[in-house]
Amino acid sequence: MRLQKHRLLMIPGPTEIAYEALLAMAQPSIVHYGDDYVDRHRHVMGSLQKIFQTTNSIMMIPGSSSIAMEAAVNAAVEPGQKILIPGGGMFAERFKEMAANCGGHVVPLEVEWCRPLMPDMVTSALDAHPDIRVMAVIHNETSTGVTHPMEGIADVCRRREVSLILDTVTSLGGIEVPSDVWGLDYCMSGNHKCLESPSGTGLIMISERAWKQMEARKTPIHGWFLNLMNLREYADRFSSWHPSGPVSTPSHVVAALEVSLDNILAEGLDNRFRRHALCAKAFREGMRAMGIELLVEDAYASNTVTSFVIPEGSTDAETVRLMREEFDIIIANSHHPKLLGKMLRVGHMGQTANRNCLLLVLTALAECFRLQGAKVSSPDAMDAALEVFRDQPK
Numbered sequence: 116m117r118l119q120k121h122r123l124l125m126i127p128g129p130t131e132i133a134y135e136a137l138l139a140m141a142q143p144s145i146v147h148y149g150d151d152y153v154d155r156h157r158h159v160m161g162s163l164q165k166i167f168q169t170t171n172s173i174m175m176i177p178g179s180s181s182i183a184m185e186a187a188v189n190a191a192v193e194p195g196q197k198i199l200i201p202g203g204g205m206f207a208e209r210f211k212e213m214a215a216n217c218g219g220h221v222v223p224l225e226v227e228w229c230r231p232l233m234p235d236m237v238t239s240a241l242d243a244h245p246d247i248r249v250m251a252v253i254h255n256e257t258s259t260g261v262t263h264p265m266e267g268i269a270d271v272c273r274r275r276e277v278s279l280i281l282d283t284v285t286s287l288g289g290i291e292v293p294s295d296v297w298g299l300d301y302c303m304s305g306n307h308k309c310l311e312s313p314s315g316t317g318l319i320m321i322s323e324r325a326w327k328q329m330e331a332r333k334t335p336i337h338g339w340f341l342n343l344m345n346l347r348e349y350a351d352r353f354s355s356w357h358p359s360g361p362v363s364t365p366s367h368v369v370a371a372l373e374v375s376l377d378n379i380l381a382e383g384l385d386n387r388f389r390r391h392a393l394c395a396k397a398f399r400e401g402m403r404a405m406g407i408e409l410l411v412e413d414a415y416a417s418n419t420v421t422s423f424v425i426p427e428g429s430t431d432a433e434t435v436r437l438m439r440e441e442f443d444i445i446i447a448n449s450h451h452p453k454l455l456g457k458m459l460r461v462g463h464m465g466q467t468a469n470r471n472c473l474l475l476v477l478t479a480l481a482e483c484f485r486l487q488g489a490k491v492s493s494p495d496a497m498d499a500a501l502e503v504f505r506d507q508p509k
């Protein structure tokens with residue numbers, strides 16, 4: 116048996132999984148239909164509605180988060196139809212590729228990498244293209260560590276009656292996503308980020324308005340599997356015995372997700388958002404005190420992933436290697452040519468949005484930089500991070 120050594124996952128996904136969720140997977144084959152499974156499915160859907168903060172329907176599609184992104188774009192965009200897609204990161208680029216692949220006319224909106232998308236930028240783009248009826252945005256751009264200010268952006272969309280497709284893959288469960296208050300039409304996420312579960316399904320919330328728009332399409336949605344209308348038809352028809360639609364479900368993954376969602380709701384969403392915000396702040400303060408330049412200004416810095424410039428004298432690849440080999444900690448470099456070699460990212464989502472993990476990472480990072488000859492200060496980093504935690508009421 117090939118058992119993996121446990122290393123601390125300080126990457127922006129996959130994340131650490133709670134023991135109870137791991138145990139939930141260590142059981143005989145779980146049949147994805149029949150009374151027991153229907154009960155589990157309903158429980159998971161109920162928990163997800165609370166976490167998405169919605170009364171709308173949610174679907175769980177076998178695959179990863181990208182499958183949910185693509186299902187949303189396929190449903191919302193007809194061939195030749197315009198879709199506004201602000202850039203600014205690797206996952207925003209993915210949305211553009213998906214929309215172009217289903218025949219959409221992508222209207223790009225330039226956003227500087229590591230900078231936020233501001234509501235007035237959306238207003239100007241919509242003024243310039245009044246025929247745009249749909250926009251797709253990444254809430255938390257994991258590739259850069261920016262959280263876009265969605266409240267104002269969603270407000271612009273609501274006032275203009277523009278459908279909003281929002282990727283919350285690395286925010287849902289760690290950063291507030293009030294889907295119904297924001298009037299989201301599609302909101303997508305995945306299990307293996309702030310939801311602390313193994314990957315295996317893409318999650319998608321769909322509004323009533325989105326369903327009506329799908330029904331009114333001039334052209335049918337292409338495809339069978341990533342076709343939400345088709346999935347809904349099967350889910351409705353099979354709901355009493357085979358609730359997740361027409362295909363086999365990764366039922367062990369769903370068993371783990373059920374446990375993780377219970378844990379998340381037991382902690383309480385507000386407590387969770389506070390915990391992620393506090394840990395992100397402490398980490399940023401620690402890094403700054405160490406002498407490291409952060410890539411995103413605090414007002415738009417993500418609470419689930421922090422990006423920073425590699426100090427002079429060190430490299431991204433060697434730092435990642437030393438962190439793994441010397442400290443059994445996994446951190447991330449950039450996947451994108453634009454930022455590759457220039458920055459590193461530390462994820463602090465779910466279980467690792469935790470004081471002890473972050474103090475350890477700060478110490479280890481300082482040592483890995485020092486080993487390469489970079490001049491950084493570890494005690495200052497500890498003091499600054501601890502100061503943030505100390506300030507908190509017990």
Ligand SMILES: Cc1ncc(COP(=O)(O)O)c(C=O)c1O
Binds near residue numbers: 257
């Ligand atoms: C913001 C964002 N969107 C989409 C994805 C794609 O997720 P997956 O690999 O689960 O398809 C990721 C993965 O990190 C992400 O961070």
